[in-house]
Structures are given as C-alpha cells and as structure tokens.
Amino acid sequence: MGLRPEDLERGEVYRREWLLERGMHRRHLSSPAMTRVLPTCYTRTDYPADLRRVAVEAQDLLGCPSVVAGVTAAELFGVRLPRRARREGGARVHLDTSGGSSPRRTETLVVHRCAPPPTIRLHGVTMVEPLTALQEIAGRLTLDELVIAIDSLVADRFGTAWRIPLTEVREQAGAARGRGAKQLREAAALARERVWSPRETQMHLLLRRYGRPVTVMNHEVVDPATGIVYYIDLAYPERRIAIEYDGAEHLTAPDRVSQDHRKSAVLAAEGWTVIRVYSEDIHEPTDFFARLEHAWVTETTTSPPDSYGPGSAFAAPAAAGSIGSAA
Template sequence: MPQPFERRAFTVGEALVAGIGAGRLRGRDLDRPFHGVRAPGPLDLEARCRAKLLTMRHGQVFSHATACRLFGIVVPSRQEDDQVDVAAFAPNAIPRGVGVRGHRLAAGGTRVRALRGLPIVSPEDAWCQLASTATIRELVVAGDSLLRRRRPHSTREQMRAAVLRHAGRRGHRALTAAFELVRAATDSPEETLLRLDLVECGLPEPTVNLPIHDASGRLCAIGDMAYPEYLVLAEYDGEQHRMDDGQYARDLERLDDLARLGWRVIRFTKRHRGRARTMQLERVREALLARGWSPGSAPGTRTRR
C-alpha cells in the first residue's frame, strides 16, 4: 500500500480517491474491521477504535467494556473480544454494523471526555455501564481497578456521583451493592477476589496493602490483606513470584522479616482453587483464632485469654 495507507486504518472512499483500485482493497493482507474501513494487518483495541472513529458520527462515543479496556479497567474475560462498544445519545439512533456493539445513552446522564484523541465516556460512567451485564463480584473487581494503588483513575466521591447518575438503569441494584464493596489501593483482580472470599467466609475485612515497618521504621513489606491487630497476613503470589529469581529472593527476605516481626503469613496462588482455596481460607481462620479473634467480635477486638 502507498503511504499514508501502509501504517494506518483508512476508509475505502479515501483510498479510491487516492487511486487505489477496488481489487487491491479486497486484498487478503488488509483487515476489514468495520464496513467501509480497511487496515494493514490485525489491530489491537486502541487501533480498532481509531479505525472505527473514521466512520463514527458526531456525538458518538466509545462506552461500556470498550471504554473500560481503553482506560485499563479490568472487565470480565468474556468482554475482551474484537467488538467495539459505541454509544449515541438519545434521541439519536443506536450505532449498528459489523464489529460494533451499539448503545443509546440518556442525554445529560453521562460524562464525556477525550482519551488520546478518542471520544469516550468517563471512567466512572464506563464502570457503571458494565452493570447491565456484570455480576456484583465482577463489578467490584472493575471498581477496585478504578481506585488502584498506582495511578488511580478515579476517587470514591466521583464513583458515588456516577452511581447516583445511573439510578433507574439496568443493573443499578448490583452497581450499588458493588460500590459498597469497592476498596482503594488494590493491585490486582486476584487481590480483590481474595478480599471478597475472606469476608464471604465470615472473616473480618482485612486492611488492603498495609505498609509494615520494623522497630527502626524500615519498610519491610506491603501486606496484601492484613490483620494488623492479630499479626496475620493473607498474600496473593502471582506467577512472577515463582518465575523471577530476583523476585523469589526478595520474597524470602521479606518473609524472614515478617516472621521476625511476629507475622503469620498464609500465601495464596492461582493453584488455590476449589477445595484448595477453601483450605487456605481455613488456615487464615485458624491463624486469626490462635491470635485472639473470635467470630462475631468487632474488627480489632481480641478475646481475653
């Protein structure tokens, strides 16, 4: 393809004007992500959105799961597909076409912004829009990623305002329930799911990513799911903890530090599923009981011995 078409998506119309023949536009080396659009080879999500932008009407925006993914918000795996969510504001028609999931948004109830030149709903509104198809746990995972420890996308106040704006829409009850379970400063979906599992099995809610210092004030660890009043720590170890020799060595030093400080550490990995997961959760319960916790007591209340 001649420049400038060899490195970007383009419309069939502009290619024909540039003298590229219809036969060349049917070439197998060209991707056809949307009607009337061609691109040189497979496209990632952002490139697909830029390709779709070529034919979007004024006022249409990227929304729902597509907007979440563009922001880096975690979505259910079933929504990590090649479809692009495009929304129009009422009373305009719902966008249709190959490769498009179309939506209509109520006028005035959604915030819009630009992300790297793409028209897109706000991170908070994108999260709220997931509620039409997502479960409460999926919404909590996505919501936690909005408030992640490093470079968060939003604040609880902004999320609360978005939840109120979406009152009366499909999934609002699940959205409201999920918002109450969202916590700031998590690092991964696995940490979120571990926190939910701990609470759902009747244990007190842990403190998320707690800085742990020694007597000199040196930072020894950031505890994933911590019970500081009982010196019990539930940790999720991703694959990098097993595959990276440097990370493995740091983990050993970290565990030694925690042991010297009196912490009991229970580690979870992706292999802890089903019965194995239940057994690890029971180990957390046993550790808490051994350190003075009793079921039904207020968080942080020790049982006298």
C-alpha cells in the first residue's frame, strides 16, 4: 500500500518527488487532504506546517542565498497585518536574493532580486529587518494598516517579537529611501507607543483626524480595595474620561463581560466617566463624539478652564474624513 496523507508527520513540508517515490498516488496530492505551500512542496491540510517551517523550506528550495522578506518576515515578527497580507489570507512567501537571473513569481512563492539588505535572525530564520519588511509592503497597505503595523512594532505589550522604540522607528523611517519610504514616514509620524490592539490604533487615529486632544494610551488605574491593575484603552486622566473599545468578545465571552463590569465599577468609584465604543462608532463617529463632548462639558463645570473648553475640541464632527479599514 502506498503512502497516504495520514501517514505523514504533522506540521512538516514534503517535496513532491519524495512523496511520489514513496508510493503516494497523485490523486492524494490533488485531494483536500494535502495543501501545496510552495512549488512542488506539500503539507497535510489537517496538520499544516507553520509559516516558519514553510519559509525555511522556501529558502532551501531556491537553492541560492536568500532572506525572508516582505509580508512573510512581517508576519514572523508578529506585526499586526490585515488578513489579506497574512498566510491565512492567501499571502505568498516572499524572499529577497541577490543571486539568480530573474525575479520569480508563482501562486505560492515570490522571489525578489535586490542588493543584499541588512538582516537579523529570529526563530532560526534569517530575515530582513522589521522596518525593511514594512517598507517593502507599504504600497500594499492603507495608511491606517501601516500605522497599525508600526504601533505593534513599538508596543510594550502584545506587540512583535522584536520591539523597536518609536523614536528609533521615526529616525530610520526618516532616513529610508526608495519605494515605500514616503508611506513609512507618514505612518511613523502617526504611530503611538503603548497601543495594544488594531482597534486602539483606529481610535487614536480617529481622534487625531478630527482634531481632538491626544489621549494617554492604556492608562493604568489601580483598584485601591484589591490592588488589581486595570488599563484604560484611551484616557484623558486630567478629566477622568475613559474611552473603552468593546469588540465582539466583550459582549459574548462571559469572562470578558464579567471583567468589564468589575473594571467599570472600579472606574466609576474612582470618579471616571466611561465611554464605550463599538465598531460602528469608528465608521460613523457622530454619536461617539456627542458622548465625548457631553463628558468633557460636564467635567469642565467642575474643573479649571483650559485650552479645550466646551463646544470647541469636542464638538460633533460636521463631516467625516476617510477612515481607512483594517483587519
């Protein structure tokens, strides 16, 4: 009896010729049980090889020195990317090489010929540096998506495996040249530190685009009774205004709902006004800004005046600009 898909190791990549030599029928290779991950290379569909393993095989398959690049390197770093730029969304493996005679582009692999870029080694894979990877894919992302990616690169929690301080990112982006450099600089100028999710990026960009004051990202509040630390997504600490983004899990996951209730109770006891934001508020923010204006005006009646008086910074927007989408 010939080799069958279920006989193969889980999470491995196999060459077509190796499988055929060991008796696997061609119909198995074209069946749903096997997935082609590279030219002439397959993995089990039920237990597929991870991106790191596929990238290493791609380098070996190329047969000349190369480095993992573009969206592949960015995903291996853990950069927040839209689904279409990730492997699960069908993104191809990208390699940079100075060898060979011409670029190569297939349904699963893209090889770019270029001068040898600066590299680092992570997870046993030689890759271009993170900002080089982002510059290479800048033209394929919207501005918001590129800011989300940089926010994840500079985040102190829930970010990438290779963190770079925002000041260094802006310095490197300022010195970048060539395709994608302009987009990289624009996104670096908008990026913030301590941004722990794509929706937080969208919220701080929304506030910026409508001329609102800069918030503190993931502001820390300690429950005086229990010592438990809570983090506010976006905060105006001087006004005790908390902006919390609630995704679907905040409404459906029992543990998350319970945690949100405890957090809201602590914030209320400490004098905070909590404004909860949902996905529809990002695309149509009029109601959100009205609630923010109300909270700001209410606080102003008991606080010293400042440059953001009632009816100025938080007036509801008359017209919305284009807010980019992100996965």
